[in-house]
Amino acid sequence: MEFGRAFSFQFQDPDWIKKILLHALIGLIPIVGQFYLMGLGVEIARRVINNDPKLLPDIDFGGILGKGFGSFVIGLVYAIPLIIFTLPIYLVGPLGALIKLDDNTMGILMVIVSICCGGLALLYGIFMAFMMPAALGNYAAKGSIGAGLRFGEVFGLVKAAPVAYLLVVVGAIIGSFIAPLGGILCGIGSLLTVTYVNTMVGHLTGQAYLKATGQIL
16 A cells, blocks of 8 residues: 555645635535535545546535435444443433432442443444445445445455555544644634545545455555
């Protein structure tokens, strides 16, 4: 994989300033904008997978927004076990009060539930961090939400190229530090860096899919 290229390909487009700015401005739209930026990452992953020389897309509001909604649905499905694991942590207090447990018992129960459920949530969160880029890569490559929800197929991608998906995770972590830097330019600056991070992670997602399917070394 070309890890560094994910951080630099944007600037090779002669219209990169205009494109990033326009995508970022759409990202200002409440809720819809967040879906749009998610879709931007999927669209770039699709272009990487298809070896499209024009990696940074022009504005395609409907098409990119649709991809963003699809990625949201996929993410929501993968998050269901995480919700199940964390829910008891929030319910143990009210339920304990309802059945009138004494303070000592309640404290012990909360510690046990927090350790058990928190540990499961942590393990699944790590697993999900690898699965999501594989799921989104499969979605980008095949164009259907169902492709992202074929769990066996998606797990097979991670199993085929674990290091590649680790690099996507690393890229996303780096992006989490880059994104807030635009805050020094007020809100729009932050949105520009968030948009940039979405393009970067999308590029890594496409590369990881190619690596997992044996299309690149």
